[in-house]
Amino acid sequence: MSALLEAEGVAAFYGDFQALFGIDLEIGEGERIAIIGANGAGKSTFLKTVTGLLPLRHGSLRFAGSDIAGVPAHRLVALGIAMVPEGRRLFASLSVEENLAIGAYGRRPGRWNLGLIYRLFPVLAERRAAPAKALSGGQQQMCAIGRALMANPSLLLCDELSLGLAPIVIKDIYAALASIAGEGTTIVVVEQDINQAMAMADRLYCFQEGRVALEGRPGALTRERISAAYFGL
Amino acid sequence: MPAASHPPAYRLERSTAASRIGGILAALLVLILAALPFFGSSATMRTIVEFISLLTLAQMWNLLAGYAGLVSIGQQAYIGLGGYALFVFGNDLGINPFLAVPLAGLAAAALALPTAAIVFRLHGAYFAVGTWVVAEVYRLIIANMAWQGGGSGKTLTAIRGFSRWNRESITYWIALAIAAGTVALVYLLLRSRHGLALTAIRDSEAASASLGVNVFRAKLMVYVLAAFGAGLIGALVYLNLLRISPDAAFGVNWTAFMIFIVVIGGIGTIEGPIVGTVIFFALRETLSDFGTWYLILLGAVAVLTMLRAPAGIWGFVARRYDLRFFPVQRRVRLHDGD
Amino acid sequence: MYGWIDTILQGLLLGGLYALFAAGLSLSFGVMRLVNIAHGDFIVLAAFVALVIVQASGVNPLLAMLAVVPVMALVGYLLQRGILNFTLGKDILPPLLVTFGLSIIIQNLLLVGFSADTRKLSAGPVETASIKLGGGLAIGWYPLIVFLAAIAVIAALQLLFARTMLGRAFRATSDDQEAAQLMGIDNRRIYGLAMALAMAIVAVAGVFLAIRTTFTPTIGPDRLLFAFEAVIIGGLGSLWGTLAGGMLLGVAQTIGFKLDPGYGLLAGHLVFLCVLVFRPTGLFARTLD
Numbered sequence: 006m007s008a009l010l011e012a013e014g015v016a017a018f019y020g021d022f023q024a025l026f027g028i029d030l031e032i033g034e035g036e037r038i039a040i041i042g043a044n045g046a047g048k049s050t051f052l053k054t055v056t057g058l059l060p061l062r063h064g065s066l067r068f069a070g071s072d073i074a075g076v077p078a079h080r081l082v083a084l085g086i087a088m089v090p091e092g093r094r095l096f097a098s099l100s101v102e103e104n105l106a107i108g109a110y111g112r113r114p115g116r117w118n119l120g121l122i123y124r125l126f127p128v129l130a131e132r133r134a135a136p137a138k139a140l141s142g143g144q145q146q147m148c149a150i151g152r153a154l155m156a157n158p159s160l161l162l163c164d165e166l167s168l169g170l171a172p173i174v175i176k177d178i179y180a181a182l183a184s185i186a187g188e189g190t191t192i193v194v195v196e197q198d199i200n201q202a203m204a205m206a207d208r209l210y211c212f213q214e215g216r217v218a219l220e221g222r223p224g225a226l227t228r229e230r231i232s233a234a235y236f237g238l
Numbered sequence: 239m240p241a242a243s244h245p246p247a248y249r250l251e252r253s254t255a256a257s258r259i260g261g262i263l264a265a266l267l268v269l270i271l272a273a274l275p276f277f278g279s280s281a282t283m284r285t286i287v288e289f290i291s292l293l294t295l296a297q298m299w300n301l302l303a304g305y306a307g308l309v310s311i312g313q314q315a316y317i318g319l320g321g322y323a324l325f326v327f328g329n330d331l332g333i334n335p336f337l338a339v340p341l342a343g344l345a346a347a348a349l350a351l352p353t354a355a356i357v358f359r360l361h362g363a364y365f366a367v368g369t370w371v372v373a374e375v376y377r378l379i380i381a382n383m384a385w386q387g388g389g390s391g392k393t394l395t396a397i398r399g400f401s402r403w404n405r406e407s408i409t410y411w412i413a414l415a416i417a418a419g420t421v422a423l424v425y426l427l428l429r430s431r432h433g434l435a436l437t438a439i440r441d442s443e444a445a446s447a448s449l450g451v452n453v454f455r456a457k458l459m460v461y462v463l464a465a466f467g468a469g470l471i472g473a474l475v476y477l478n479l480l481r482i483s484p485d486a487a488f489g490v491n492w493t494a495f496m497i498f499i500v501v502i503g504g505i506g507t508i509e510g511p512i513v514g515t516v517i518f519f520a521l522r523e524t525l526s527d528f529g530t531w532y533l534i535l536l537g538a539v540a541v542l543t544m545l546r547a548p549a550g551i552w553g554f555v556a557r558r559y560d561l562r563f564f565p566v567q568r569r570v571r572l573h574d575g576d
Numbered sequence: 577m578y579g580w581i582d583t584i585l586q587g588l589l590l591g592g593l594y595a596l597f598a599a600g601l602s603l604s605f606g607v608m609r610l611v612n613i614a615h616g617d618f619i620v621l622a623a624f625v626a627l628v629i630v631q632a633s634g635v636n637p638l639l640a641m642l643a644v645v646p647v648m649a650l651v652g653y654l655l656q657r658g659i660l661n662f663t664l665g666k667d668i669l670p671p672l673l674v675t676f677g678l679s680i681i682i683q684n685l686l687l688v689g690f691s692a693d694t695r696k697l698s699a700g701p702v703e704t705a706s707i708k709l710g711g712g713l714a715i716g717w718y719p720l721i722v723f724l725a726a727i728a729v730i731a732a733l734q735l736l737f738a739r740t741m742l743g744r745a746f747r748a749t750s751d752d753q754e755a756a757q758l759m760g761i762d763n764r765r766i767y768g769l770a771m772a773l774a775m776a777i778v779a780v781a782g783v784f785l786a787i788r789t790t791f792t793p794t795i796g797p798d799r800l801l802f803a804f805e806a807v808i809i810g811g812l813g814s815l816w817g818t819l820a821g822g823m824l825l826g827v828a829q830t831i832g833f834k835l836d837p838g839y840g841l842l843a844g845h846l847v848f849l850c851v852l853v854f855r856p857t858g859l860f861a862r863t864l865d
Contacts, residue, residue, distance in 0.1 A: 056758060057757075058754060058757070058758075077757075077762075078754075078757040078758060079757045079758075079759075079760050079761055079762045079763070080760075082758070082759065082760035083760060087758070088758050090755060090758065094752055094754075094755040096747065096748040096751040096752060096755065096756075097751050097752075098747045098750070098751050099744060099747055099748060099751070103744055106741075106744065107741075107744050107745065107748050107759050107761075108759060110741065110745060110759045110760045110761055111759060111760030112760075152759075156759070156760065303669065309668065309669060309672055309673075311613070311672075311676065356849055356852055356853055357852075359852055359853070359856045360808075360852070360856075362611075362668045363605075363610075363611035363668055363671070363672055364611065364804075364808070366611070366613075366672055367611065367613070367800070367801070367804045368852070370797070370801060371801055371804070371805065371845055371848060371849070372849075374801065374841070374845055375842065375845045375846065375849065378838070378841055378842040378845070379842065381838065382836075382838040382839065382842070490797060494676070494680055497673060497676060497677075498677075501673055505669070530684045530687050530688050531684075531688070533680055533681075533684045534680075534681050534684045534685060534688070536680070537677040537678070537680040537681040537684070538677070538681060540673065540677045541659070541673075541674050541677040541678060541681070544663070544669075544670050544673050544674050544677070545659070545662055545663070545670075545674065548669075548670065
């Protein structure tokens with residue numbers, strides 16, 4: 006299993022404020038990775054650096070063997086990285102179907118198309134003409150995931166999928182995620198819900214104040230170790 | 239380890255060494271300038287009146303855009319209104335034309351109130367274009383009034399009773415008074431809590447509103463003040479020129495000059511408009527033979543400044559050398575011990 | 577009586593030209609939140625480009641439009657990518673001041689190149705041909721052509737925005753330009769294309785203007801004001817609203833002009849101010865901007 010994403014010593018800043026202090030991370034093809042951590046731990050910031058929305062100050066970032074630090078965000082889609090952003094960020098003036106369609110703007114060849122997305126999330130087919138913001142939170146999340154899939158990514162990044170959603174909806178979404186992973190897509194999930202993270206992940210990373218505090222297989226990590234890493238005790 | 243039992247002693251400072259020296263130099267300059275009519279030429283006095291006119295207009299525009307966040311490209315409305323008010327008060331109502339200058343300022347300010355009621359319904363760039371529409375409305379109304387000379391304008395007949403030296407000197411002294419008054423007013427305003435409120439509004443309207451700053455009232459006050467200033471200058475300019483016409487008085491060139499001066503000099507500072515006016519005049523004197531090319535150059539310099547050095551020349555200098563002639567910020571100086 | 581109906585009809589058709597003035601302005605504001613103060617001056621620039629082409633080749637200006645459109649589109653793309661993209665951001669000052677500076681530069685460059693002489697382009701007999709409506713009423717072929725062109729342009733724009741991938745990209749970038757990047761949309765290119773499209777419409781408007789009336793390098797700012805007023809009267813976010821706004825403005829101007837030649841422009845501005853006072857969101861507003 007080759008490494009799809011390799012981060013070495015990644016440091017990132019918001020202006021003068023340092024958010025990431027040397028992240029070392031490796032994700033293999035086909036893996037399901039969870040990144041957990043408290044608010045402000047740097048999880049979303051890390052995803053921003055991977056998707057090119059935030060530049061690296063130090064360190065290196067390699068995707069499928071090539072250096073992607075400094076590559077502008079809009080070119081990374083074509084390479085195979087897609088993100089389901091925190092808070093969904095669906096396009097308000099586009100309908101559900103248009104939101105999905107714009108996901109294919111990057112036009113990478115692959116199996117995902119509208120038909121398949123609608124089979125994965127049937128509710129989206131029912132509401133395809135509705136304005137995206139008219140959907141419920143869970144449905145919007147499905148739309149955002151579908152939108153990212155339309156780019157046929159080899160690496161799918163999901164930022165805080167379960168925020169603000171009811172438990173039963175979260176279950177459905179993670180079930181869909183499992184079938185997506187089953188097709189071979191590498192998935193990284195940033196989660197505040199530790200149980201959910203541990204249930205779906207092959208490996209997890211725990212971030213704490215901009216650093217990797219813990220890494221390992223869910224089965225091999227005890228609750229105590231995770232809590233300690235999570236809270237920095 | 240717990241901190242020391244006393245918090246560090248500090249005092250709030252406002253003046254800097256530069257500002258103290260600058261204050262003395264300024265006082266000397268004012269004395270020399272006030273005595274100019276007794277030894278200087280007419281041409282020099284006219285140039286100084288022009289300089290003061292543009293400087294004041296620039297300072298008013300700077301106050302509007304750089305502090306209140308109101309980008310107006312229609313200030314020429316109040317220049318024109320002030321100019322025509324001078325002629326109405328002087329020619330038609332028989333008031334002493336010199337006295338009419340401050341009255342013209344008040345007239346402009348009075349008209350600014352209903353104008354603001356309409357124009358404040360727009361925001362940002364739309365507000366800017368809206369102010370231009372309003373200026374056009376005032377221009378067209380006056381251009382259609384035959385009793386104000388219509389499109390071809392009129393002459394200030396009210397000035398006829400005065401000797402030439404009297405007219406030029408008094409106009410000149412009024413200009414000096416306006417200059418001193420505006421600089422003092424702007425400086426004091428920005429030092430006061432109104433000034434703090436304005437800076438807060440400029441940085442973030444939403445945040446300052448949530449802190450209790452009455453954003454609408456602050457903006458209205460600045461808008462009316464700027465109108466007053468522009469009205470004063472309109473009256474002064476046409477007192478100097480003795481002849482007014484709608485296209486000249488309400489021309490957008492006024493705004494072009496204001497903007498260029500403030501952008502090139504440095505927006506959001508008091509020193510900026512001064513530096514900008516000096517540069518403007520220097521350019522004008524050297525390039526006066528080149529008419530249209532002069533305007534093209536001015537436009538190009540302003541565009542380049544905005545793209546490359548948005549803080550203007552003074553902004554660059556101040557940052558580099560930490561200079562403040564008109565200190566409006568409060569600095570915290572920490573003491574050790576005590 | 578017929579004099580008044582005739583005046584109103586003329587005003588309505590004039591609205592077509594104003595809608596063409598406004599469409600480009602609306603487009604650049606819709607996609608990039610940019611109000612181009614030099615918009616009117618670009619319309620005049622297009623008129624002079626047409627002048628040059630007509631003088632060099634002798635073709636009918638309406639035909640010359642086919643060349644003016646790509647020229648202005650290129651100008652728009654280069655303008656956006658070379659200058660205006662660098663002014664976009666949270667501060668409203670840079671784009672306003674830079675486009676204001678450009679307005680002065682364009683006007684004066686045109687004055688240097690073409691002097692302040694009035695110009696006009698002639699499209700031949702179509703300018704004065706008219707359609708008899710019966711009862712003594714007639715409308716000119718030319719104003720009707722301009723009006724129909726406006727409808728065609730607006731319909732085409734609506735189609736572009738609603739049905740094409742580019743239109744969707746425009747809307748997405750306008751909604752959330754960071755999320756749009758995540759979709760693979762290059763903002764800088766999208767903004768460049770939006771301005772190119774806006775300038776293409778400006779080209780059409782400029783040629784129509786050049787045929788309809790005399791023009792000089794300094795009439796740009798008035799066109800900006802008319803475009804702006806049409807957009808505000810019609811309401812932000814609605815292109816058909818802009819057409820309606822243009823028509824209302826046109827009627828106000830023609831009626832005002834009929835009452836007294838000095839009142840034409842003033843009437844238009846006053847109607848604009850009235851709409852601003854009594855219905856600030858415009859007649860057909862769709863977005864609250």
